[in-house]
Amino acid sequence: MKNYKWLFWLVMVTPGFAQAALAKSQYEKQDPPRELTEEQAKVAANNYQKYCALCHGDNREGHKNDHAPSLRSKSLFESGVPHSILRPMSYGRHGTAMGGYLDEVGGPMTLDETWDLTYWLFWQSGAQRVKLSENPVHGDVPKGAKIYQQYCTTCHGENGEGITAPALFNPSFLAHNKDEFIRYAIEQGRDGTPMLPFAETLSEEDIDNVTAFIRSKASAAKITKVALQAIPTPDQYVINPEGENAKFELDQGKYVSSKDLHAAMQANKRMVLIDTRVTSVWQRAHLAGSVPFPYYSDIESRVGDMPKDVLIVGYCSCPRAAAEYVMEKFNDAGYNNTAVLYEGIFGWMNLGYPVVRAEGLEVIDEELEGH
Ligand code: HEC
Ligand code: HEC
Incomplete structure (x- = not known):
């Protein structure tokens, strides 16, 4: 047999x-x-x-x-x-x-x-x-x-x-x-x-x-390629520093929906938005006021730059893998007021919410030779 x-x-x-x-x-x-x-x-x-x-x-x-x-x-x-x-x-x-x-x-x-x-x-x-x-x-x-x-x-x-x-x-x-x-x-x-x-x-x-x-x-x-913009400095991290603190009902204790996040941005709520993708894509398009904080950065040594008394929302495009990875590092460092954008930036855009786009699109016309 x-x-x-x-x-x-x-x-x-x-x-x-x-x-x-x-x-x-x-x-x-x-x-x-x-x-x-x-x-x-x-x-x-x-x-x-x-x-x-x-x-x-x-x-x-x-x-x-x-x-x-x-x-x-x-x-x-x-x-x-x-x-x-x-x-x-x-x-x-x-x-x-x-x-x-x-x-x-x-x-x-x-x-x-x-x-x-x-x-x-x-x-x-x-x-x-x-x-x-x-x-x-x-x-x-x-x-x-x-x-x-x-x-x-x-x-x-x-x-x-x-x-x-x-x-x-x-x-x-x-x-x-x-x-x-x-x-x-x-x-x-x-x-x-x-x-x-x-x-x-x-x-x-x-x-x-x-x-x-x-x-x-x-x-x-x-x-x-696009003209590179200046990366925000720590004193620019908090969006609406004079506003009321953002607060969300988080799904599964960690996810905020695009709808809720957009409403909070419209209402000038105080928060920090971090973009956990590779910084080249932040350069092309990102959520207004977001700070590049890529998943590969030396997170432990950078978390200290972030204020502790404010909600920190992370997002990526994968649609959550990089953001969850980074927010867990924040949690390990004692930052527990965090959230992850559920739909990611593509989901956000598909729902019709705005992003800041880079200007000065330039065609790269090079032939890449052996190296
Ligand atoms: C069962 C699912 C499935 C079907 C059906 C399928 N593909 Fe794919 N295809 C994949 C996956 C998964 C990959 C990526 C593989 C990898 O991990 O490298 C891929 C890769 C490719 C790539 C290479 C893409 C790249 O980025 O290099 C091409 C081209 C492609 N497929 C064309 C086709 C065409 C044409 C057909 C129909 C004749 C087809 N595929 C049918 C699943 C499928
Ligand atoms: C956030 C997730 C993510 C990370 C991190 C990432 N990639 Fe990818 N990569 C993708 C996805 C998704 C695709 C396929 C995109 C598509 O064509 O739909 C891809 C496609 C590719 C391809 C094309 C493969 C093919 O079959 O044609 C190469 C090569 C590649 N990645 C290399 C890399 C390298 C090298 C790194 C690290 C320096 C990297 N990627 C990091 C998500 C990622």
């Missing part, structure tokens, strides 16, 4: 494997990027834990918070190094929980650190790079739209907004990635994740068609 079962699975699984392996072998291999020195690798590993593990997981497995993708899938590192890793890491994917980490846009990492972390992730993955064409993928867009509706919407959403998977019609996603990178992901899937290799279900032509359909969503996709 045992042997019979084994045979059954072998037969079930082999054709799929054979096909995927065949498709992969069509790709020419590419030399690996530079290796890191011991010191660079140590810094990169630390940076990963400090900045990325919150959402991508302690072991790069992904999907810890807000459906952040796996950062150890071989197929990603075969096709994505350096640009498809470096660009989202540096500039973020606007409109998702993935912010930019490069200092130039207000993030905490230097250019060298972003390159080293890209290569560190590559070496950790054990992948071998393949050579992908830079040329556009041609296909029949209306046919691709049908394939998309049939096979992709359950996870990626009807409008490519991402449900349990990345937002495929997102302008930054489309600006950062070449057609062949997208095609490769569809064909090979992302090993170790729910993204299956569609080489097993779709013809090459239909993979081209759906790739062309996704690309057709990129109208004016450009990588942009």
Whole structure:
């Protein structure tokens, strides 16, 4: 009986494997990027834990918070190094929980650190790079739209907004990635994740068609940056210092709704609002009066800057992971008058409440060379 079962699975699984392996072998291999020195690798590993593990997981497995993708899938590192890793890491994917980490846009990492972390992730993955064409993928867009509706919407959403998977019609996603990178992901899937290799279900032509359909969503996709604003100083932390103290009925003892928070802001209540996301995204848009207090900052040494006699409300976009993490640190330090914005900043905006947006959008037109 045992042997019979084994045979059954072998037969079930082999054709799929054979096909995927065949498709992969069509790709020419590419030399690996530079290796890191011991010191660079140590810094990169630390940076990963400090900045990325919150959402991508302690072991790069992904999907810890807000459906952040796996950062150890071989197929990603075969096709994505350096640009498809470096660009989202540096500039973020606007409109998702993935912010930019490069200092130039207000993030905490230097250019060298972003390159080293890209290569560190590559070496950790054990992948071998393949050579992908830079040329556009041609296909029949209306046919691709049908394939998309049939096979992709359950996870990626009807409008490519991402449900349990990345937002495929997102302008930054489309600006950062070449057609062949997208095609490769569809064909090979992302090993170790729910993204299956569609080489097993779709013809090459239909993979081209759906790739062309996704690309057709990129109208004016450009990588942009904004003029950096001054970060508030401690004497500016309290909103409405002369007002009455804000006080909320907190759901589960910690959550404030967007509706209640907005009403308190309208009523000029006294409070502190902290933005716990990577600071580059505070630079692009934030709640009026909020102070950047990113989850990776040295929280223990910074809490002392905060007044103790006022409610401190934290928010993020993931939609609560970073804010809860930071508010727990506050609680540990003896600050118990705290709250977390339940819907996060995207939920807040979806409900039509206002944010302060940066001015001076500038297109970054650089070609990132090997480094
Ligand atoms: C607050 C949560 C969060 C943090 C922290 C975070 N990410 Fe992400 N990341 C995401 C999400 C969500 C996505 C997918 C967004 C989308 O496209 O819908 C993503 C996407 C990515 C991608 C694109 C992967 C792919 O499959 O194309 C890379 C690369 C990446 N992140 C690297 C990093 C690195 C490196 C760090 C740390 C420096 C980091 N991220 C920190 C949430 C996060
Ligand atoms: C069962 C859910 C599911 C279905 C169905 C699905 N995907 Fe995915 N897809 C995912 C997940 C989850 C990821 C992120 C994987 C990871 O963690 O790296 C992903 C990743 C991708 C990526 C890479 C995105 C990036 O940021 O690098 C592309 C492109 C993609 N999918 C296209 C498609 C297309 C096209 C279809 C339909 C033919 C499809 N997917 C169907 C779940 C799904």
